[in-house]
Amino acid sequence: MSVGVGATKVKAALYLALVLVSHCCWGPAGGRVLGQSYSDPHLYNITMTVHEMLHVARECSTREAAGHLLTFGEFCLFTTELRQCYDREIPRPPPLSKLSDKSCVDKKRSERKMSAESSPKYEVFLGGSCNPTTWRQNVAIPMLRDQGISFYNPQVSHWEEELVELEYKAKQTASVLFFVFDRNTRNVASMIEAAYMAGCRRKLVVVMDSYTGPGQLINGEAISEQEYEDLTNGLHTVQDVVECQGIPVFGEINHALNCTAKILRENLHPQDLGAEDHVQPIKYPYLQLGDKLIKLHDAFVNTNSEQITLAEARVVYKVVTNKDLTTEELRDIVAAKKGKNIQELNGAELPLNEVYLTFDELCCIVAEFKNQNLESRRLWDVFTHSVQKVLGWALPRRPLRQISNTGGRDIYLGGSMGNRVTWRETVAIPMLLKHGLSYFNPAAGACSGRLLPMEAALMEHSRVLLFVITNTTRGVSAMALASHYIGLGCNVVLCVQMITDESLVNGERLSRSALKDYNRGRSYLTDQANKDGIPVFINIQEAVECAISKCLTR
Ligand SMILES: *[C@@H]1O[C@H](CO)[C@@H](O)[C@H](O)[C@H]1NC(C)=O
Ligand SMILES: *[C@@H]1O[C@H](CO)[C@@H](O)[C@H](O)[C@H]1NC(C)=O
Ligand SMILES: *[C@@H]1O[C@H](CO)[C@@H](O)[C@H](O)[C@H]1NC(C)=O
Numbered sequence: 095m096s097v098g099v100g101a102t103k104v105k106a107a108l109y110l111a112l113v114l115v116s117h118c119c120w121g122p123a124g125g126r127v128l129g130q131s132y133s134d135p136h137l138y139n140i141t142m143t144v145h146e147m148l149h150v151a152r153e154c155s156t157r158e159a160a161g162h163l164l165t166f167g168e169f170c171l172f173t174t175e176l177r178q179c180y181d182r183e184i185p186r187p188p189p190l191s192k193l194s195d196k197s198c199v200d201k202k203r204s205e206r207k208m209s210a211e212s213s214p215k216y217e218v219f220l221g222g223s224c225n226p227t228t229w230r231q232n233v234a235i236p237m238l239r240d241q242g243i244s245f246y247n248p249q250v251s252h253w254e255e256e257l258v259e260l261e262y263k264a265k266q267t268a269s270v271l272f273f274v275f276d277r278n279t280r281n282v283a284s285m286i287e288a289a290y291m292a293g294c295r296r297k298l299v300v301v302m303d304s305y306t307g308p309g310q311l312i313n314g315e316a317i318s319e320q321e322y323e324d325l326t327n328g329l330h331t332v333q334d335v336v337e338c339q340g341i342p343v344f345g346e347i348n349h350a351l352n353c354t355a356k357i358l359r360e361n362l363h364p365q366d367l368g369a370e371d372h373v374q375p376i377k378y379p380y381l382q383l384g385d386k387l388i389k390l391h392d393a394f395v396n397t398n399s400e401q402i403t404l405a406e407a408r409v410v411y412k413v414v415t416n417k418d419l420t421t422e423e424l425r426d427i428v429a430a431k432k433g434k435n436i437q438e439l440n441g442a443e444l445p446l447n448e449v450y451l452t453f454d455e456l457c458c459i460v461a462e463f464k465n466q467n468l469e470s471r472r473l474w475d476v477f478t479h480s481v482q483k484v485l486g487w488a489l490p491r492r493p494l495r496q497i498s499n500t501g502g503r504d505i506y507l508g509g510s511m512g513n514r515v516t517w518r519e520t521v522a523i524p525m526l527l528k529h530g531l532s533y534f535n536p537a538a539g540a541c542s543g544r545l546l547p548m549e550a551a552l553m554e555h556s557r558v559l560l561f562v563i564t565n566t567t568r569g570v571s572a573m574a575l576a577s578h579y580i581g582l583g584c585n586v587v588l589c590v591q592m593i594t595d596e597s598l599v600n601g602e603r604l605s606r607s608a609l610k611d612y613n614r615g616r617s618y619l620t621d622q623a624n625k626d627g628i629p630v631f632i633n634i635q636e637a638v639e640c641a642i643s644k645c646l647t648r
Pocket of ligand 1: 337
């Protein structure tokens with residue numbers, strides 16, 4: 095099989111299959127055709143889940159086999175988990191690093207109460223891209239005026255110092271924060287701001303453009319390939335954290351304005367928008383399906399062999415699902431593997447040590463038997479048989495590789511990443527090891543460029559979140575992520591280094607306007623952190639020491 099073409103085909107087939115299964119299993123009218131799916135409110139956007147499935151499956155496989163993406167067993171497990179989570183409406187657990195005493199929401203609420211009396215309250219705050227964009231004057235303001243909606247416009251021709259306070263108050267008290275990310279600006283500070291607001295659970299409406307590619311002009315300067323990637327990853331991170339709160343991201347400004355008017359009129363949250371607003375709702379965006387696969391995989395790897403006996407599988411099953419395989423289920427498996435009739439096995443001792451299972455088969459068993467609901471199991475059978483045909487040719491058996499499990503850790507080592515970024519290995523990790531503290535190093539894994547629910551899980555299983563924004567990276571994505579977790583009220587420690595004229599960013603020297611934009615982002619993040627009582631350092635070692643002391647005293 096040609097890996098490149100195969101991978102694309104499998105990906106397409108998987109996506110189609112997931113769409114189908116979500117449609118059949120969760121939709122109210124089981125048999126509807128795919129063509130109508132866009133307007134079906136029960137068909138949720140599962141793009142992120144697909145990203146994660148593919149990513150985890152790649153992590154569990156070797157590099158050479160990466161083209162195969164997902165085995166059938168893994169696929170079954172993922173889709174079963176997905177369906178069960180949807181069925182049970184699993185609530186989101188709070189992050190370990192959450193600071194219960196100073197929750198962002200409470201703080202904001204009291205602030206809002208305080209300032210509500212002293213300054214006018216605007217319905218909409220118009221945040222996001224400023225000069226040279228004209229979306230406020232040309233599109234948003236005429237429409238809002240038309241609808242009689244009050245707004246605060248921070249883009250002014252004559253800027254004065256006292257506007258800082260006015261703008262801050264308007265932002266705190268506005269009912270809706272309306273952000274536009276236009277490709278003609280770098281949007282660094284706006285990305286950090288919107289990510290923070292999403293963390294604070296404010297009513298946020300986000301309109302996102304995309305950068306066209308290396309060489310596109312910003313401020314009359316062509317951006318390099320690296321800068322294009324950094325800015326694009328920044329937008330993706332913002333989109334991911336916003337969608338992670340169940341808030342849809344818009345592609346078109348008029349559509350977003352119409353929805354803003356509705357949010358105000360009916361006192362809704364952006365999360366409540368649905369198909370009738372031409373918005374695809376995001377349901378349970380934080381599902382961590384990869385987690386199950388990794389658990390299963392770890393259990394399998396611990397047995398140190400390519401196959402495990404059914405007796406061992408029984409233990410693994412218990413570990414992963416917290417349930418026992420019943421005698422009946424064990425009998426089914428033995429019958430299937432030995433090619434025997436179930437009646438033949440009745441009453442006899444089951445040969446649990448003579449039946450061997452591969453990792454893939456184990457995945458299938460967990461997927462199959464975990465769900466006791468017979469009605470959906472029948473639907474499942476119909477589905478798996480048809481998908482088996484599609485994917486049948488793409489199911490090689492692959493060797494497995496140990497990957498980290500997702501138990502709780504002391505410190506998450508977030509922040510700048512890249513080939514030339516070494517603070518984790520040279521500074522942080524030696525210090526943590528000396529204190530016997532555990533850590534997650536997100537830079538150690540394959541970087542997917544998206545915030546996968548899996549990675550969010552790693553952060554949420556950490557007690558302290560350390561973000562180091564170095565002066566050798568643009569750090570857009572890292573700053574947005576840090577800001578989001580500050581907004582969520584988590585235990586964050588920051589190290590922020592300003593970029594100087596001498597700084598080389600991945601070997602590139604920045605233009606004046608770029609330097610100004612990236613440093614404005616750094617200042618914005620630092621200010622925000624100071625307001626929220628988050629410690630900010632310039633020196634990496636001091637930041638690590640602070641994170642360590644937080645772990646030791648908590
Ligand atoms: C689903 O979300 C992804 C990104 O998360 C987006 O690119 C895609 O267009 C969305 N699909 C639909 C149908 O809205
Ligand atoms: C916004 O609403 C107006 C008036 O209801 C409508 O004419 C227009 O088509 C809508 N635009 C979008 C993009 O939804
Ligand atoms: C980067 O920041 C560190 C810490 O403040 C500083 O020692 C170093 O000189 C800076 N490098 C550049 C090129 O600005």
